[in-house]
Amino acid sequence: MIYLDYQASTPLAPEARTAMLPWLAGPDAPGFANPHSPHRWGRAAAAAVEVARAQVAGLFPAGGRVIFTSGATEALNLAIIGSGRKRLAVSAIEHAAVLDTARFVDPDVALLPVDGEGLVDPAVAVPQGTGLVAVMQVNNEIGTVQPVDALAARAQAAGALFLCDAVQGAGKIAVPQGADMIAVSAHKLYGPKGIGALWVRDGIDLQPLIHGGGQEGGLRSGTLSPALCAGFGAAAALCTSLGASDAQHVEKLWNLARGLFEGWMLNGSAEARWRGNLNVRLAGLDVSRVLSECRSVAFSAGSACASGSGRPSHVLRALGLSDRDSKTAIRLGFGRYTGEQELEQAAAAILAAARSQGVW
Incomplete structure (x- = not known):
């Protein structure tokens, strides 16, 4: 199987797996201990959690705190509901975790509308009385990179908090500096599933969604998993150290992919874009048939969270595409562990499937 679905989930980095293993140990080792217990093994687990918290904090600006959550969806819920703000404005192409x-x-x-390239105007009007504005850093379907710092300044000038879903950008591109809250997910940056984080700028008050034990500074009750925290921390630290080489590798893959799919229409901006996302369409293409015929390639027709719904992509519709055209798009996602030969083989299979339909 050739894996080209990095927007849905990235492979677990070997270094992250190694960091997790001691905290998955059996009864004769301290790894299984509850990090909220006061005894020696519990304190060791708590120390591992705090090391991981510091590593994850390295992804964010100074002057804030990291709250561990079960993933980005919980982090976004905590930010939106916990802020107490009742009048909201969000971009038209947000993930369902924000929109819903x-x-x-x-x-x-x-x-907030986007143009035909999938970008929010940095001078967009923020409705009067808005208490919170949410705009994602990198779109999960088309990869467009929003002018989030300019939008944050605009929101704050209007008296609103600014929330950024940085799930697709964290560890890959520069972190937003102007946001009040930033949500990330470990499994989108080569860490484990089941853990994410919300970064909250100092001075921002939130109300908890989950009550019980008062963990995470009273904002997220529940026992933390030292293993998941350790894996998340290791993955975050690795993104920091490998950021330049990862970006160079992705740029090379992007140029290769653009050449392989020459003649296909690109969805979203070619410039303001994370280059690990290639979302293209071909008139008349039956994407379901392509997916069925390319069983050796893992790719998608859009967001994994909406796969199987049969609905046209709200992201592509926001760009001005018709429902018919929206259903002719495929998304290829690649990154650190993708090889050039793999990409070439996958493209050959997809192009052959398109040719068999007489549309290429």
């Missing part, structure tokens, strides 16, 4: 939560809080949530 925002609609839960504010059924009349304002949707």
Whole structure:
């Protein structure tokens, strides 16, 4: 299997797995201990959690705190609901974790439009009375990189908090500096599933969603997993040390992929984009048939969270595409562990499937 679905999940880094193993130990080693227990083994587990917290904090600006969560969805819920703000504005191409939560809080949530390249205008009007604005850093379907720092400044000038879903950008591109809250997920940056984090700028008060034991500074009750924390921390530290080489590798893969799919229409900006995402469409393409015929290639027709729904992508529709055109798009995601030969083989299989339909 050739894996080209990095937006859905990245492979677990071997270094992250190694960091996790001591905390998955059996009864004769301290790894299984509860990090909230006061005895020696519990304190050792707690120390591992704090080391990981410091490593994850390296992804964010100074002047804030890291709250561990079960993933980005919980982190975004904590930010949106926990902020107590009732009037919200979010970009039209946000992930469902933001859109659905925002609609839960504010059924009349304002949707900030994007242009045909999938970008929010940095001078977009923030509706009067808005308490929180949420715009993602990198879109999970089309890879466009938003001007989040300019948008954060605009939101704050209007008296609103600014929340950034940085799930697809964290560990890959420069962290937003102006946001009040930033959500990330470990398994999108070569860490384990089941853990994420919300970074909260100093001075921002939140109310907890989960009550019980008062862990995570009273904002997220529940026993933390030292293993997941350690894996997350190791993956974050690795992104920091390998950032330049990862970016160079992805740039090379991007140029290769663009050549392999020459003649296909690119969805979203070619410039303001994370280059590990190639979202392209071909008129008349039956994507379901392509997916069925390319069983040796793992790729998608859009967000993994909405796969199988049959609905046209709300992201592509926001760019101005028709429902018909939206259903002719595929998404290829690649990164640190993708080889050039793998990409070439995958493209050959996809292009052959397209040719068999007479559309290429």
